[in-house]
Amino acid sequence: METGAHFNFACRIKRADGELRWVEFFGNRQPHVNGGPMRIIGTVADITASKNREEELRCLAANLSEADRRKTEFLATLAHELRNPLAPIRHGLQLLRMQTENVDTFNQVRDMLDRQVNQMVHLVNDLLDIARITNGKVELRKQHARVGDLVKMAVETSLPLISSLAHRLIVAVPDEVIHVYVDPGRVSQVISNLLNNAAKYTPKGGVIEVNVTRDGHDVVIAVTDNGIGIAPESIDAIFGLFRQVGHDFERSQGGLGIGLSLVRQLVELHGGTASATSAGKGAGSTFTVRLGLAGDVPAPAPLEPSVTEALAARKLKIMVADDNVDAAEILSLLLEVFGHVTAVVHNGHAALNLARDFLPDVALLDIGMPGMNGYEVAKALRQIPPLANMTLVALTGWGGEQDRALSREAGFDRHLIKPVDMQVIDSLLADVIAARQSG
Numbered sequence: 001m002e003t004g005a006h007f008n009f010a011c012r013i014k015r016a017d018g019e020l021r022w023v024e025f026f027g028n029r030q031p032h033v034n035g036g037p038m039r040i041i042g043t044v045a046d047i048t049a050s051k052n053r054e055e056e057l058r059c060l061a062a063n064l065s066e067a068d069r070r071k072t073e074f075l076a077t078l079a080h081e082l083r084n085p086l087a088p089i090r091h092g093l094q095l096l097r098m099q100t101e102n103v104d105t106f107n108q109v110r111d112m113l114d115r116q117v118n119q120m121v122h123l124v125n126d127l128l129d130i131a132r133i134t135n136g137k138v139e140l141r142k143q144h145a146r147v148g149d150l151v152k153m154a155v156e157t158s159l160p161l162i163s164s165l166a167h168r169l170i171v172a173v174p175d176e177v178i179h180v181y182v183d184p185g186r187v188s189q190v191i192s193n194l195l196n197n198a199a200k201y202t203p204k205g206g207v208i209e210v211n212v213t214r215d216g217h218d219v220v221i222a223v224t225d226n227g228i229g230i231a232p233e234s235i236d237a238i239f240g241l242f243r244q245v246g247h248d249f250e251r252s253q254g255g256l257g258i259g260l261s262l263v264r265q266l267v268e269l270h271g272g273t274a275s276a277t278s279a280g281k282g283a284g285s286t287f288t289v290r291l292g293l294a295g296d297v298p299a300p301a302p303l304e305p306s307v308t309e310a311l312a313a314r315k316l317k318i319m320v321a322d323d324n325v326d327a328a329e330i331l332s333l334l335l336e337v338f339g340h341v342t343a344v345v346h347n348g349h350a351a352l353n354l355a356r357d358f359l360p361d362v363a364l365l366d367i368g369m370p371g372m373n374g375y376e377v378a379k380a381l382r383q384i385p386p387l388a389n390m391t392l393v394a395l396t397g398w399g400g401e402q403d404r405a406l407s408r409e410a411g412f413d414r415h416l417i418k419p420v421d422m423q424v425i426d427s428l429l430a431d432v433i434a435a436r437q438s439g
């Protein structure tokens, strides 16, 4: 007032009805002819809405920076977790180089390599799954399955880790057959994630139990350990993405903090629930998955006994095309161990040329290859009449619906995601042999 300058301020006011509003004043004083203040001209505006928006933005920024911090921490953990298996793998290879004759060393190193590579595959698959779920791209391939079989599959996956830590595993599945209508791979992945956690978060020589029970229209699968337990205040948080409780890098069994988030999301996609209980630190934990029974969905007719074994004697000519030379060579070596005849190439043009003379029964094509990619090779191969019966298999890191559609369009019969388990390739080849026999 004294200086006569423009003024501007915001403040909260309490209206007569008691409501708090934000208002902003703009104004200036008009001086009287003899110098004193005469009047004030200005505006008073209700800015409650924009103040609220400002507050929302502030919260959003705070959340983003928290998410950013968690992501940075996650990347550090990821680097650490990916590097972890590399040291033993490298040492194992050195040992193999030095002790070529020693069968015990060889077996020990082989088992170790198997475990470490599995751990890396598991990690990378979890990462891809989280990305797919976040983008709403997970497709469940539901079918009738027996809970006992799903538990068995999971136990097979997790057993190497469980036994390497000298835990005792007790599995209790009821005698009655319990059917669920689920994606078997996904549900056994859920159980196996819980088993791996039970193994990781239990000091060596612990006891891990899997209990399957029927509860009305649900089946309840509980994984219990007598490990480090969970503090009550952390129980809700552990199912969040990138959430780890008291992670310490010294205990190298750690993970990425995505396993349980994956468990809960996959179970919820199936219409079920996943929860945890623990009597507290050091008191062990129980993780419970509840799924609806198959109910009225009709069960398919039992499958004919597989012709696979009877036909195992028949072998195939297989072309492997991959620009990763090591990947191609190893796959071809494995296929030859299974008795097939193979030919290997490392780019698209070479694949096309070779196929004309070699006339393979099956072509395993990498998609990302220099010069001519797998889709282009597939399209060109489909134009060659003598190759009309060839089975075309895409081997790729990309498994989204769009990628599958592209490979169908290019003429591929199957679409496999790397790294492919040899059993998957083997059963695919058995199918090819069976189809050829019956055709």
Ligand code: ADP
Binding pocket: 197, 198, 199, 201, 202, 225, 227, 228, 229, 230, 238, 239, 243, 244, 245, 246, 247, 254, 255, 256, 257, 258, 259, 260, 261, 284, 285
């Ligand atoms: P990760 O194991 O990769 O850290 P998860 O999402 O699988 O990630 O688990 C999140 C956290 O939950 C773990 O870091 C751990 O603190 C806690 N947790 C999971 N399973 C168990 C368990 N069986 N016993 C004790 N704590 C567990």
